[in-house]
Amino acid sequence: MPQELSKSYEPQNVEGRIYKAWEQSGVFAPNLNATKSPYSIILPPPNANGSLHMGHALYAIQDLLVRRKRMQGHPTLWLPGTDHAGIETQTEFEKQLKKDGKSRFDLGPDEFYKQTLEFTMKSQGVMLNQLRLLGFSLDWSKEKFTLDPDVISIVHDTFKKLHTQGLIYRANRVVNYSVVQQTSLADIEVKFIEKDGFMYTLNYGTVRIATTRPETIFADAAIAVNPEDERFTELIGKTATIPLVGRQIPIIADNHVDPKLGTGALKVTPAHDFNDYEIGLRHNLPQLSVIDLQGKMINVPEELLGLKPAAAREKTVEMLEAAGFLVEKKPIKHMVGHAERTGEVIEPLLTPQWFLKVKPLSSRAKETIEKGQITILPEHFVKPCLDWFENMYDWCISRQIWWGIRIPVFYRTNDDTSKEEYLISENEEEARAYFGDGNYRSGTDTFDTWFSSSQWPYITLKTNNLFDQFYPTSVMETGYDILYKWVARMIMMGLWQTDKIPFETVYLHGLVNDKTGRKMSKSKGNVVNPVDLISQFGADAVRFSLLYQVTGGQDQRVADDTLKMSRTFMNKIWNASRFVLMKVDDYEAENLEFVAVSDADREMKVKYDEFVIEYNKQLEQYRFGQAAETIYHFFWHQFCDVYVEKTKEQIPFPMPDNFDESMVKQTRDNLLWMLRNLLVLLHPYIPFITEEIYQILPIKNKKQFIMVEDWVE
RNA sequence: GGGCGGUUAGCUCAGUUGGUUAGAGCACCUCGUUUACACCGAGGGGGUCAGAGGUUCGAAUCCUCUACCGCCCACCA
Secondary structure, eight states, rough: TTTTOOSSOOOOHHHHHHHHHHHHTTTTTTTTTSSSSEEEOOOOOOOOTTOOOHHHTHHHHHHHHHHHHHHTTOOOOEOOBBOHHHHHHHHHHHHHHTTOOOOOOHHHHHHHHHHHHHHHHHHHHHHHHHHHHOOOOOOOOOOTTTTTTHHHHHHHHHHHHHHHOOOEEEEEEEEEETTTTTTOGGGEEEEEEEEEEEEEEOSSSOOOEEEEGGGGGGOEEEEOTTOOOOOTGGGGSSSSETTTTTOOEEEEEEEETTTSTTTTTTEEEESSSSSHHHHHHTTTTTOOOSBBBTOOSSSSSSTTTOOHHHHHHHHHHHHHHHOOEEEEEEEEEEEEEEETTOBBBBBEEEEEEEEEOOHHHHHHHHHHHHTTTSSSEGGGHHHHHHHHHHHHHHHEEEEOSSSBBBBEEEEEESSSSSSSEEEEEEEEEHHHHHHOOSSSEEEOOOOOOHHTTTTHHHHHHHHTTTTHHHHHHEEEEEGGGGIIIOOOOHHHHHHHHHHHHHHHEEEOOOEEEEESOOOOOOOTTTTOOOOHHHHHHOOOHHHHHHHHTTTOOOOOOOHHHHHHHHHHHHHHHHHHHHHHHHTTTTTSSSOOOOOSHHHHHHHHHHHHHHHHHHHHHHTTOOOHHHHHHHHHHIIIIIIIIIIIIHHHHSSSSOTTTTTOOOHHHHHHHHHHHHOOOOOOTTTOOOOOHHHHHHHHHHHHTSOOGGGGGOOOO
C-alpha cells in the first residue's frame, strides 16, 4: 500500500495540484472526436468586477452535469465568461472615485471607461481563480468578456438588424429615471416598497381629485373621468382649475379611470406618470415637465423652484392648505418605486430613449414554451414565465451610464432639436455620407447590460466558431432570481437571432441564504464567502454540501451541519480507500472484474446494481440532492459498513498459511472494482478527492484522469 | 390586487407517478480502545407529517377551505 497516505483527508494538499494538472493537460476542452451527441452549457457570466458569492458556488450543478456527460463520452463544452455589469460596476467605481473627491464628470466618458476597465480587469482575475478553486471544469481557452471587441461587434450588428426590421425605435417617453445614477432603468430594476404617505384631496373648482403627489399638479394637462361615471357626465368637455396657479385644463373621458378609486376624477400628468403618459397620447395632451433630470423642480411657482420633489410636496401642501384648496389629508400606505441598486426613489421622467418593440419577440418566446420546446425546471416557473412574456412592455435598452457598450449612432444636430436625425453607425463618415454636411455628434448612451447578455449563448459560441456544433446549448442553469431579467430575454433574443431555441432545458436553482434563512446581502453583513468555506472544509465538501441541499428549486441555507457532514464523508471516502489499498497490498490489478466468490459478494453486487440504476435515474431527473443522498448512503452504509467489513474475513489478517489464494485475489479485484466505480460515480460531485485516490489505485491501464474515465451505467 | 413556494423528529431538511411499522444529517441515550476512519462502529429514544373537511380499500403525498411564514409580479390616482 502507498504508505504516504495521511490518516485523514487534507484537501489543501490536493486541490491546487490536481486542478493544475487537469488544466495543463487540456481535458477541459471538448473532445470533438467523440461521436455521441454534443453537450454544452454556457456559464452564466458573473460580474467581472465582483467576487464570488454562494450563488456562484451553486454552479457546481453545471460542473456535475458536465463532468458526467464528459465521462459518458459526449463532446462536452462548458464555456466561461464574465459580464461587465453596467450599472453595478459603474456604481462601484464611482464610489472609488468619490473617495478621491472626484466624479465621473471630472474624467469624461472615454477616460472614465478606460479607468473602469482597468478597475474591472483587476477583479476579474481574482474571480476567475475562485472558480478554479471550486474545481469547475470550464474550458478556459473559450473564455469571453462582454466587452471583447468581437462581442461588441455582434451586439452592434444585432442592434442594426433589429432597427432594420423596425423593431427598434427612439422616442421621448416616460421612463424610470435615476437622478442619482443619471440614467434610465428597466422596469425590472425598479423595486416597489411599501411606504407611509398621504392621500390628498384637492379642490379643482369643478371637481375634486385625489393624489399622493400634489407637487406635480403644475404639470397637469387634464382631468380624466370614466365615460360611464354618471357623477361626471355633465362635466366632460368643461374645464377644471389647477389650484394655486389657476390654469384651466380640460375634463376628458377615458376608460382607464376607475370610478371606485380616489374621487373618481384623475389628474393627468403625462410627463410624470406611466398611465398618464398613455392617456396623454390618446387625448393629445401637452407633456409638461416639472421635475428635471437632476431631480429638481422646474416650471413651478418660485417658492418651489429647485426643490427636490419630497420637499416640494410638503411646501405645496402648505400652500394649498393656506389657500383653502386642501380638502382632505389622509395617511395611507402605498407602493413607491426605488432603484434596486441605490435605493433612491425613482421618478418617471420624460426623456429620449431607445426602445425594443418586444411584442413580436415575446409572443414567439411564449409560443415556444407553450409548445414545450424548452423544458423549464422546476415546472412551477413555467406559468410565471409565460405571464411575463404576455405582459412585457417595450424594453428601454438605452442607459445614460458610460460603462458599457456604446449604442452605435450619430445624430445630426439641427436647429430644431425636436426633429433630430440619426443614423445607426459606428462612424461619423457614414453619417456624413448619408445626410450630407452638418454638425454631428456621437451618441453617448450605452446598452442595458441585459441587452448584450440576452444574446450570450449565441455570442459566445459564434465568436468561438462553435456555433454549428453546440447551438442550441443543452442546459441553462442559473438562479430563479434572474428568470425574467436574463433567461426569458435569452429565449426571446435567441429565437429572433437564430430561429432556434438557445437551450433545450432551463434548470433554475434556489437561493443560498444565511444560516437563519435570510437572504444574504452586503448591507445586512451576512454574506458568506465560498472561498472561506473552501479553506475551512475543502472544495469537495463545500460542493457536496451545496448539491446535497439542491431540491426542486428550493432555497437553501449555509448549514454548518451539512458542511461538517460532507467533510466527514470525504474523510470516510479517504479512509475506506486507505483500507482497500492496504488490503490490496502490493498487488496490481489487470482486467479488473467483479466476480462473486461469497454470499457477501453476491449480496453486494445485487445492492450495487440497484443503487447504480437508482443513482443514474436521479441524476437524469435533475434530482441532485436525492442522488447525493443515495450515493452517500450506499458508500457509507453499504460499501463500508457491510461489504468492507465482510472482506476482512475474505482477506484475513494475519493471513493463515493455507488460505485460499484465489479467494484473496478475487476479493482484491472486487474491492478495487467497487471502489473504482464508486469513485467514478462520485467524481462529478467531488472531483478532487476522487481524482487523488484514482491516481494511486493499483490498476493497470488506467486513464490519465478519472475525469475522463468511462461513466458507470 | 394577482401568483408562487413553504409549514414533516429538539434543530436543518429529504420524501415525483397515493401502498408495507414516515427517512437523513446534527443533537441526545446505551455499549464498544476489532489490523481504514473516534471526522469510527453496534444499538436506542424521539414525529396525531400546520388545522379542518373531502376522495379512496389505503393520503405527508390528490381535492376544497383556513391559518401562519417567505418570495415574485402589479401603472389603485
